[in-house]
Amino acid sequence: MNAPIELLRVFILDHRSLEYIIIFLGTALGGELALFAFGFLAAQNFISLIPLFIFGFLGTFFPNILWFFIGKTNTASRVILNRYADNTTSMITQAVSNMSKDNHFTALIIIKFIIGTPFLLIMYVHKTGLYLKQFLYYETPAILLSLLVVILIGFISGLGFTILSDIFNNLYIAIGFILIIAVVIIMAKLWIKTQFTKNISK
Numbered sequence: 001m002n003a004p005i006e007l008l009r010v011f012i013l014d015h016r017s018l019e020y021i022i023i024f025l026g027t028a029l030g031g032e033l034a035l036f037a038f039g040f041l042a043a044q045n046f047i048s049l050i051p052l053f054i055f056g057f058l059g060t061f062f063p064n065i066l067w068f069f070i071g072k073t074n075t076a077s078r079v080i081l082n083r084y085a086d087n088t089t090s091m092i093t094q095a096v097s098n099m100s101k102d103n104h105f106t107a108l109i110i111i112k113f114i115i116g117t118p119f120l121l122i123m124y125v126h127k128t129g130l131y132l133k134q135f136l137y138y139e140t141p142a143i144l145l146s147l148l149v150v151i152l153i154g155f156i157s158g159l160g161f162t163i164l165s166d167i168f169n170n171l172y173i174a175i176g177f178i179l180i181i182a183v184v185i186i187m188a189k190l191w192i193k194t195q196f197t198k199n200i201s202k
Contacts, residue, residue, distance in 0.1 A: 008037050012046060019047070020055050027059025032150050035060075039154020044162060049155075053147060060143050067118045068135050071125035092120065093127040104130065108142040157181045 008026070012019055026034040035056055041047045100106035111120050125135065160181070 008041065012041070020051055023047070023052060023055040024059040027056045028063050031060075032146075035147065035150040036154035036157070039151035040158035040161070042151070043155045043158025049151075052151065056147055056151065057143060060147065061140075063118075064121065064139055064143065067121045068125050068130075068132065068139075071122040093124055096120070096124055097128075104128070104134065104138040105142060108138050109145060112142060112146045153181065 012022055015022065023038060026038065030037075038047055038052050038056065042049050042052055096107050096110055099110055107124060108121075111124060124130075130138075
């Protein structure tokens with residue numbers, strides 16, 4: 001098990017009474033990386049899956065609400081509508097719209113899988129003029145889907161790590177499996193970013 005995940009495991013074991021708070025804050029601050037780590041630990045029975053989904057959802061949900069309200073502020077408006085930033089903002093928002101075919105749910109899913117999510121989410125909310133009710137309607141299933149994908153990947157990685165460790169009795173083979181998973185995730189993100197960049201250049 002790699003060092004960050006092992007440290008997280010030990011921290012949770014030492015603070016069992018704060019487990020749910022750790023999941024909430026870890027997800028809120030660590031995003032997808034934290035969810036992956038929690039999913040990994042869930043596969044090894046250090047964390048229960050149901051509380052992980054509940055508090056992982058809350059930890060993901062509240063920061064997104066914060067970004068929504070930031071996108072509605074006058075400060076965000078001045079930055080986004082700045083004559084130097086407006087063209088870039090419009091291009092980025094249009095690229096998201098093109099990729100999602102103007103579907104807000106699809107757009108928010110795309111935004112969640114692109115590096116720099118908060119700023120992109122702020123821009124999208126501002127430029128599209130989404131109301132809070134609309135945002136909650138589209139963002140809630142988008143978050144649930146992202147939770148399912150990331151936690152599942154972490155869970156499968158945790159199972160693979162345990163199985164390979166038991167079969168081969170070799171820590172390096174198990175770590176290699178995790179690295180392969182990480183490479184696949186990185187390649188998938190790069191592909192999404194490439195498609196996103198193509199849409200910006202059109």
